[in-house]
Amino acid sequence: MVGLAVVIPFIFPADFPISTTPEAQMVFDSVEALPDSSIVMLVFDYYPSTIAECEPMARTALHHFWRKDCRVITLSNIPLGGPSMAENVTREIAPEYDKQYGIDYVNLGYKANYVAVLAGMGNSIESIFPTDNSGTPLSEIPLMDSVVNYEQVSFIFEVADNATADYWVSIVNAQYGVPIACGVTAVSAPKYYAFVASGQFVGLLGGMKGAAEYEQLVGKRGKAVVGMGAQSLVHLLIISLVLIGNIGYFVTGKARKGMSR
Amino acid sequence: MRTTVPVIVAFLSGIILVVSFFFQETSFIGGLSQELKVWLTIVGGFTLLLGVVSITRVNFSGVVRRRPGWGYKILTLISIFAMAIPSILPTSWSPLFGRNAGSIYDWLFVNLDSPMMATMFATLAFYIASAAYRAFRARSAESTILLITATVVMLWRVPMGEALLNMLPGDIPSFLNTYVMGGANMAVQRGIIIGAALGAASMSLRIILGIERTYMGKG
Amino acid sequence: MTGIEIFQTWLIAFFTLALFSFLYKDNPVYKIAEHIFAGLSAGYYVGLIWDTVIIQQLWTPMTVDGRWWLIVPGVMGFLMFTRFWKKITWVSRIPLAFVMGVTAGIFLISQLHGLVLPQMRDTMLPLWNTQGYGQLFLTIIIVVGVISTLIYFYFSKEHTGALGVTAKVGIWFIMISFGAHFGYTVMGRVSLLIGRVQFLIEDWIGSFT
Structure with missing residues (x-):
């Protein structure tokens, strides 16, 4: 039944209006408020397992940044796939905005132990990432000429499916004051409402719905918006199953009580 | 020693x-x-x-x-x-070596490892649907609170469900976002964050002072 | 679609369906896919660490930039492998202690300065400075919710009397949060399935035409 509920909306697509939560609007507004050509960080802190939820966020953020002509530094604290996904997504979208590697964007890749990486970049990015992902020294990359540490970074967009987002808050935002917006999987989204309320995150995208909201705000309809039909149908199915299960529980419970009398 | x-x-x-x-x-x-x-x-x-x-x-x-x-x-x-x-192996020997786009490593990651990992986790959807049907019962006041919140949040987070909620009087989606997610849920998460962070800080102090040594294992 | 793209699409579709076949029951095709997946994931680390750590952070800085002192973390890294020999396995404790020590040093400050203090500060909200009854209601929810949750997780004293009542309120708050978590978790898991179905319908079945 779940399988069918996912497949049917792809065969018979129907558009439903997607409302925007204030948290997603905050993400959009924060990026919009950036001065053109700002230096921003886009962090691919997710595994391929959650690509369906996280990649639409990363892609849309990249469109949004490049529409504003921002210079983008990508990196990843995820050893399994992070740097490859950052490389593939940026290189795929760059031609659309005529962006050149090394000038408009750079992929720093991965370094082990994210606590040390995040804390170390506060002093010097080059000491933690002596080269970019493919081994070119940072000193030979024009974009990195003007970037020493977080002081030159105007904004960080963290896309995560794990607890690395906590450390971006506790180390980078708290100690260096860089504004951070976060796109996380639905599983971890409820936790991060606390960081939005305290102002430690300037916005939050939660799961595929959050990604769909952001896609709609940026005006770049992608896989998240398309997936909302299937998402709706499966949710309604599960809610129906829960209701049926509870009705059955009360009916059989009353029957059992009646029999025991 | x-x-x-x-x-x-x-x-x-x-x-x-x-x-x-x-x-x-x-x-x-x-x-x-x-x-x-x-x-x-x-x-x-x-x-x-x-x-x-x-x-x-x-x-x-x-x-x-x-x-x-x-x-x-x-x-x-x-x-x-x-x-x-x-x-x-060095990329100077062949573009198939190393980690760049076009290498064997990248091809295997994009076409095998990444989709397989995504599929592994996708199977969980079937189990969570089954779990919701079997385990979600209003057996007590606490489980009823959990059941109602989960159901309403599931409804709210999808366009069709939100359209249904909007048919009811009052701005239910806005209430859910402000008072449930940004209120009660946020307060609990904040409590857990504060508790866990205090625990992590005290554990860090124990490690630095050499009181906590379990990470060394036995022997 | 070029020939190689069609081959790639079919290959991904085969392994996707092979892994989904576990939903029916455990079978050899699933096992083959599962073991290939485990091997590729492990192999991925080798290329990544070889390039990003051993070459970029160790070998090049030592040989080109003359930062010879990096031999120390290099040796510590190799000492990790002494875990495989019982007689000298204790030596691996030294690099492990270094990892634990530095991480603990960063954590000790960042957890207090970056999490505890800001979260506590944002809980100490003024009741008299709120905008309307809605905001007042929200403030009360937050203050009561945080305190009762903390008390629920305080196990050093028996939950009786006022403490017990507060802990009970804490459970209700926790149930609301866990319910929201469950709703979101369902959403997350379904999204992952949607991702794979999107591939199968749009890319794989799309390649038939």
Whole structure:
């Protein structure tokens, strides 16, 4: 039944209006408020397992940044796939905005132990990432000429499916004051409402719905918006199953009580 | 010797990092702490390799000793080497080597590893649907609160469900976002964050002071 | 679609369906896919660490930039492998202690300065400075919710009397949060399935035409 509920909306697509939560609007507004050509960080802190939820966020953020002509530094604290996904997504979208590697964007890749990486970049990015992902020294990359540490970074967009987002808050935002917006999987989204309320995150995208909201705000309809039909149908199915299960529980419970009398 | 040296190493490295927080990054202690962070990223890398060596040893010994499923273990070993060997060969020899786009490593990741990992986790959707049907029962006041919140949130987070909620009087979606997610849920998460962070900080202090030594294992 | 793209699409579709076949029951095709997946994932680390750590952070800085002192973390890294020999396994405690020490040093400050203090500060909200009854209601929810949750997780004293009542309120708050978590978790898991179905319908079945 779940399988069918996912497949049917792809065969018979129907558009439903997607409302925007204030948290997603905050993400959009924060990026919009950036001065053109700002230096921003886009962090691919997710595994391929959650690509369906996280990649639409990363892609849309990249469109949004490049529409504003921002210079983008990508990196990843995820050893399994992070740097490859950052490389593939940026290189795929760059031609659309005529962006050149090394000038408009750079992929720093991965370094082990994210606590040390995040804390170390506060002093010097080059000491933690002596080269970019493919081994070119940072000193030979024009974009990195003007970037020493977080002081030159105007904004960080963290896309995560794990607890690395906590450390971006506790180390980078708290100690260096860089504004951070976060796109996380639905599983971890409820936790991060606390960081939005305290102002430690300037916005939050939660799961595929959050990604769909952001896609709609940026005006770049992608896989998240398309997936909302299937998402709706499966949710309604599960809610129906829960209701049926509870009705059955009360009916059989009353029957059992009646029999025991 | 076996425990004293590690305790001293943990103390010195930890205390330098703590003290450096109160000094300029350009100071001697700031520079020293930065160097230790760089060292940590290097040692951290080796810990990942340790895991790979371990999985290779386990599978290799399973094949040599013909343990149950040894045929499958051969596949694991072949896959490890198919991914690893071309990736460590220099790109100057062939564009198929290394980690760049167009390499064997990248091709295997994009076409096999990444979609397989995504599929592995996608199967969980079926189990969570089944779990919701079987386990979600309004047996007590607490479970009823949980059931109602979960159901309403599930409804709210999808366009069709939100359209249904909008048919009811009052702005229910806005109420859910402000008072449930941003109110009660946020308060609980905040409590958990504060508790966990205090626990992590006290555990860190115990490690630096050498009181906590369980990470060393036995022997 | 070029020939190689069609081959790639079919290959991904085969392994996707092979892994989904576990939903029916455990079978050899699933096992083959599972073991290949485990091997590729392990192999991925080798290429990554070889390049980003051993070459970029260790070998090049030592040989080109003359930062010879990096031999220390290099040796510590290799000492990790002493875990495989019982007699000298204790030596691996030294690099492990270094990892624990530095991480603890960063954590000790960042957890207090970056999490505890800001979260506590944002809970100490003024009741008299709120905008309307809605905001007042929200403030009360937050203050009561945080305190009762903290008390629920305080196990050093028996939950009786006022403490017991507060802990009970804490459970209700926790149930609301866990319910929201469950709703979101369902959403997350379904999204992952949607991702794979999107591939199968749009890319794989799309390649038939």
